[in-house]
Amino acid sequence: MATPLIQLEDIVKIYRVGETEVHALRGISYKVEPGEFLAIMGPSGSGKSTLMNIIGCLDRPTSGKYFLEGEEVSTFDRNKLARVRNKKIGFVFQTFNLLPRTTALENVELPLLYSSDVTGKKRTELALQALESVGLLDRAYHKTNQLSGGEQQRIAIARALMNSPSLILADEPTGNLDTKTSQEIMNIFKRLNEEKKMTLIMVTHEPDIACFARKRLHIRDGKILREEREDEGCADDIRREVQP
């Protein structure tokens, strides 16, 4: 591929907490090609969430360059970043982050509400398609708080799929789910990656979940520790436990 989907060049993020400076990221350079399925791993405090926020255009690096599809988004202002999030990135969160007391359909429609070129009818149509692709068409008019955790996360995935993003970012997507549901969710991700060639980046600290990804990036103290590919580092007993 000529242009990588994501190109990070020496990304540094420093938080200022009162007098002290916290170096969350200390120079990360990495490339992600379209169609990859990447897991970012690391203990808490390693900087993986910060990296996720920067990749997700929710935050900007203190220094370094971030190119998303060739565009240097690290120079964008808040509003431009909002446009990028709207058009190119779909988020899936640990806590689902659906609007409470709102129907599944309205939640899924949400990203289209902020892209001006879609009419109301088309919006509903697209949202129903997305719900169908995660197998929740029959739940479209249920309020989100009436649904189970697994169903809520599938709705969140449907929402992330709206606007056909270049990239789906999942932040601990199975953190609040039981093993069986986690597996269902991961299978959806796997299918999206394999069948629809979607690029997926996932943050997790569960090795068995990370082994669904084709690449694993380990982060410690704001730096890349090592990169693993395919089955590398996924002990058979762990995989057997999750994937029968």
Next chain:
Amino acid sequence: MNLWRTSKVAFRALGRNKMRSFLTALGIIIGVGAVISMVSIGEGAKRGVQERFNSMGTNLLFVSPGSRSMRGVHSGFGGFNTLKPEDAEAIEQQCDAVRYTSPSVNTRAQVVYGNKNWNTSIQGTGARYPEIRNWRVEAGTFFEEGHVKSAAKVCVLGSEVKKNLFESEDAVGQVIRINRIPFRVLGVLESKGESGGWFNRDDMIVVPYTTAMKRLMGRDYISSIDVQAVSMDKTQEAQRQIEELLRLRHKIAPGAEDDFQVRNMTEVAEGAAEATKIMTILLGSIASISLLVGGIGIMNIMLVSVTERIREIGIRMAVGAREKDILLQFLTEAVVLSVMGGVMGIFFGVGLSKLLVHVPIFSQFRTAVSANSIALAFLFSASVGIFFGFYPARKASRLDPIEALRYE
């Protein structure tokens, strides 16, 4: 995000908290309602005053005898007996800003018809009096110049007197006795309605002033002269001309006090109109304070709402809402609240002012809801929404998406 979509989102958000939305809007409902009903009371009072003056005629002047001072003791107005019927004639003939004059005398007398009797006010006037005062004769005719010249024993009844003496019987052509003197009834005046206060303008009998002076009272001076100026803007000039003429006729030395007084109805009417206008403004501004309080209520609830929905704001930002979108969303919610409150307030205010008519102390004001006050209240409530909704909306739009998403 366009306005229609934003409004739909706002309606949905408000619908999730119906009771709270209603209570917030209630502040505006009461505010707008209060402004409309208070202003309607003011407008009603203004209209009432205007109608009363119009029914009297606004190009009217009154000439009455002045106060007499005998060795330093003032007698009060009417102390002079110097106002003569000839003065009235002279004013009509010599002042070119004056159209008609009508000398006036009044007294009270017992009137008898058949077995009924009634004590009423007797007004002696000239033949032009109905024109000057905008009076209309309901049945029969008013007396004429000839009756005045000959001091004829004719009279015209006020509607109240007619009702008391004749009930439903036809009064025209009948003979009644005023102080035992027989008078022929020429006509009956149309009811002028309650004028407010103690004086009932229908409870009177009108006779030629000459008749009243000679036959009923036995005096040669008159109580006042009613003057109609050529037009409303000539009243000032008429007043000046009358004053000049009467000083001359009454041989008042320069610098000496007048023995008469000229009052101008336009001035009186303007004064009264000014007073009611001040009352309207006063009532309106007091009511506006409640609208202001309603606006603060909106701001308060919107701030609570922003804090409660920080997470929602974070979600919206994550999926691509810009600052502008969030600002617009919360601003629209505030405006929808205040405009809905405004619309309901208009109904409430109109209803209230219709109801106020039936409350004894307000009934005399005959409340009048004006389109102006409705438009004003509506615009005011919408701007209250924008003004008080802006700060919370801005606060929401400035949130950091990461922190908003993490907010518990």
